[in-house]
Amino acid sequence: xxTRRGDxxxxxxxxxxxxxxxxxxxxxxxxxxxLISLFDYGQEQVSGGAPLTFLGLGNYTTLLANARFWAVLxxxxxxxxxxxxxxxxxxxxxxxxxTRVRTWARMTLFLxxxxxxxxxxxxxSTIWLFLFDANFGFVNEVLGTTGFSWTYDKWVAFGxxxxxxxxxxxxxxxxxxxxxxxAIPGEVLEAAALDGASTTRTATSxxxxxxxxxxxxxxxxxxxxxxxxxxxxxVMTNGGGIAGRNLVLNxxxxxxxxxxxxxxxGASIGVVTTVLLLIVTAAYLRALRRSGEAL
Amino acid sequence: xxxILGVAAWFAGLLFFAPVAWMVLTSLHxxxxxxxxxPSLAAPVTFxxxxxxxxSEPWPPLINSLSASVGSTVLVLxxxxxxxxxxxxxxxxxxxxxLFFFLSTKMLPVVAxxxxxxxxxxxxxxxxxxxxxxxxxxxxxxxxxxxxMRSFLAEVPGEILEAAALDGAGLVTTLRRVVAPxxxxxxxxxxxxxxxxxxxxxxxxxxxxxxxxxxxxxxLTGFVTSQGLFLAKVCAAAxxxxxxxxxxxxxxxxxxxxxxxxxxVK
Numbered sequence: 001x002x003t004r005r006g007d008x009x010x011x012x013x014x015x016x017x018x019x020x021x022x023x024x025x026x027x028x029x030x031x032x033x034x035l036i037s038l039f040d041y042g043q044e045q046v047s048g049g050a051p052l053t054f055l056g057l058g059n060y061t062t063l064l065a066n067a068r069f070w071a072v073l074x075x076x077x078x079x080x081x082x083x084x085x086x087x088x089x090x091x092x093x094x095x096x097x098x099t100r101v102r103t104w105a106r107m108t109l110f111l112x113x114x115x116x117x118x119x120x121x122x123x124x125s126t127i128w129l130f131l132f133d134a135n136f137g138f139v140n141e142v143l144g145t146t147g148f149s150w151t152y153d154k155w156v157a158f159g160x161x162x163x164x165x166x167x168x169x170x171x172x173x174x175x176x177x178x179x180x181x182x183a184i185p186g187e188v189l190e191a192a193a194l195d196g197a198s199t200t201r202t203a204t205s206x207x208x209x210x211x212x213x214x215x216x217x218x219x220x221x222x223x224x225x226x227x228x229x230x231x232x233x234x235v236m237t238n239g240g241g242i243a244g245r246n247l248v249l250n251x252x253x254x255x256x257x258x259x260x261x262x263x264x265x266g267a268s269i270g271v272v273t274t275v276l277l278l279i280v281t282a283a284y285l286r287a288l289r290r291s292g293e294a295l
Numbered sequence: 296x297x298x299i300l301g302v303a304a305w306f307a308g309l310l311f312f313a314p315v316a317w318m319v320l321t322s323l324h325x326x327x328x329x330x331x332x333x334p335s336l337a338a339p340v341t342f343x344x345x346x347x348x349x350x351s352e353p354w355p356p357l358i359n360s361l362s363a364s365v366g367s368t369v370l371v372l373x374x375x376x377x378x379x380x381x382x383x384x385x386x387x388x389x390x391x392x393x394l395f396f397f398l399s400t401k402m403l404p405v406v407a408x409x410x411x412x413x414x415x416x417x418x419x420x421x422x423x424x425x426x427x428x429x430x431x432x433x434x435x436x437x438x439x440x441x442x443x444m445r446s447f448l449a450e451v452p453g454e455i456l457e458a459a460a461l462d463g464a465g466l467v468t469t470l471r472r473v474v475a476p477x478x479x480x481x482x483x484x485x486x487x488x489x490x491x492x493x494x495x496x497x498x499x500x501x502x503x504x505x506x507x508x509x510x511x512x513x514x515l516t517g518f519v520t521s522q523g524l525f526l527a528k529v530c531a532a533a534x535x536x537x538x539x540x541x542x543x544x545x546x547x548x549x550x551x552x553x554x555x556x557x558x559x560v561k
Binding site (some may be wrong): 010011012013014015017018019021022024025026027028029030032033036093094097098100101102105106108109110111112113114115116117118119120121122123124126127128130131138167170172213217220221224228230231249250251253254257258263266267269270271273274277278281282285 | 297300301303304305307308309310311312314315316317318374375377378380381382391393395396397398399400401402403404405406407408409410411412414415430431433434437438439441442446466488491494495497498511512515516519526529530532533536537538540541544545
């Protein structure tokens, strides 16, 4: 459509309310967070019982010198990667499956997706714990492994939580991609079939490129969500596992800030997490743009 | 081939539905039956757990959740539709940077944002006030809503807009009369997604609300803590809290798919 002079200004006027709300509600906490992370900010400072001490980057040097932090960071990245890949694989596979089967089978898939989506994370995590209970759990009963603890071994516990996270987040991916596949015009697929393209070739050369914009959105969403997992770890490993070996950054920040009342240190973990996420998503988007894809 | 796919779909669907099915089933059993090992699927059905749940005054939190979710969803739409309109129909220079900014506000870990936001709430006297949650959930859902709405609105044909402009339609009229009808399924899909996220939000609600404004997930968490050993009761509570989303989602399933597919291949 023709662009007129002044269109830009009108468009900007439309954007302003949303931008203002976000800057106000997200920008201010980020500013405060950065500020708090520069101080020795504990329970006494919050209540005004002790003066603030400016530490500069002190909290950050404390953090970076702490071996615990690096271990938690590594775990977080690995855990998030597994969850993102798992969610995308399960979501995509079920979306494709849903487009290829009869009504009743499809309804079952959607019912499962909506059920998983509707269950609040706290309830979902609790129910998974019951299902995987060492002595009374349904899963051990079925597998004949009664007495096996799914939450004791560090990596088994991580695996169980990852499975729960994937169960919670696959519906968004599945429903979005299902809609995307459905929207591909039949003629495009017919043309591909007429040209003698195999199923695999149609999938990789026709369907996948058309789905790319959507895949980008769901991938970025998954990265952001899974990097910030809190509820599942907190509930299922009882606040970060035995001796904190199942900690991820978000729970670690919570522990430092609220359990240990080291708000300054907790805030610095929050800042580090935010910066890491910014770098990861920006790099991902830049890589996409370089390969010639619009958003 | 199609038979294998059908079997695979049934298997996957039932497997992924199993936790929910187990939850519903357990909620319908008496406590002793729910606790047996192996779980007795055929035990007599009873609604006792539901009766006990509803006796425990769950209505205030449920109503709080409803107002927070509906209120924030309406606000999100009011803010996101014009913004998405600006980004999709009118080309804003550097619009991908604007989109990235929207997204970047989601990167702040909720836990890290808690203390600053708590201090703001305390300072403004908005602690334990449901309107504060409404505003908070609005900003929480705004980025994804703008992203989704942008792709839906891009579907509105340019010619219709030009025709509207030629007829002298103002921007509000254009949005309301021309854009909204075409983008309706997309709006429905976005609303549902925002509704689900606010309905299930726990952390903010837990820290920022108390006796008055506590939401359903907060209530549920308390219920799990106090009744954790009473499996059937916990399951019944979880079912009640999940039900609104499940019903809304299943009823809007076609709309959701239609809406999401509108803006999908763009």
